[in-house]
Amino acid sequence: MKPDEDRNQPAAGAHGAGCWSRIGVTGDRSCDLLAGLGHCRHCDEYAGAALQHLARPVDEAYLREWAEHFRAPEAAEERLDASAVVFRIGREWLSLPTAMFVRIAPHTVPHKVPHRAGRGLRGIVNIGGRLYPCVALAELLGIAEEGGSRRQDRHTFARLLLVQWEDQAYALPVADLHGIVRYASGRVLPPAATINKGLLRFLTGVLPEQDMQVGCLDVGLVGHQLARTLR
Template sequence: MLQEVTPPYAIHTVPHRSNSVFLGLINIRGETLLCISLRDLLGLEPVVESTDFSNTINPQRMIVAGRNENKWVFPVDEVHGTYRFHINEFKDAPVVISKASEAYTKGIVTWQDKKLNFLNSELLFYTLNHKVF
């Protein structure tokens, strides 16, 4: 699903269409892509750290993800690289997450003493196709 990690690009809002989830359009090497705030889609609180990585207006990085011609851009706070995990390393999502109306977490994996949510990409992109279009 991950296509590339890019430096930040200018986000061009679309009048009467842009909102907290759909941020606007981005031109990456001549290709116009839709920019989405995963933080707002997933209902996450901003990360509060000593460095200011929590600003979606001025993100540190952007990721391009999707399949074929259906690609999306997401401003992100951090990128640590691409890692592979064995399916046995994933634990089931807690009931409070998996029973939520829009549960995008498919499983939990521990990496560097932190718990990371593994997102259900099919549900995520299905939702984006229906909420934005």
């Protein structure tokens, strides 16, 4: 045996089954081979124990359990083919597709526009040096801005959602922001008949998300209402 090969062999007596947990990397590190090997996994004793573990006999119950596991049909993964930004106005959790969004901004008080009083138009806001018409979705959708409460273990901050419809961007004030949700289109349920009638006509469905029932807004109808505020 070559000298360097001899150094990799465990010394009699000091080494043996489980020596890595006594004098090796998980023990007191007193093994005289550690300095040369660096880690117990490079030692023949450690490798031999691993081979013995892999070669151990298995009982019938173990074989049956794994046979059942691999015989079971593969579960089809849900395809997440849609995404939306979820927010709250009053008591209502609502969403718009992420493709509409330009950015999210802190809430700011809009400045009134003289001689412009379109339905829902609150004024203009300056975000990053650019002016946006500020439109209250609550008024367009016929829902109350008051009410609702913050979700448990979450801070609640009013925001401005900057969205794009056709060639015009708008700032939409909301009471709370949940964030982006990716979901499978098949999860969207028909709106319940008990939903506010004014809001109902703007919904394409309802998305169950955690403890919320999120109303999915119809992009075309909402965009049309936003455009009307500037006419």
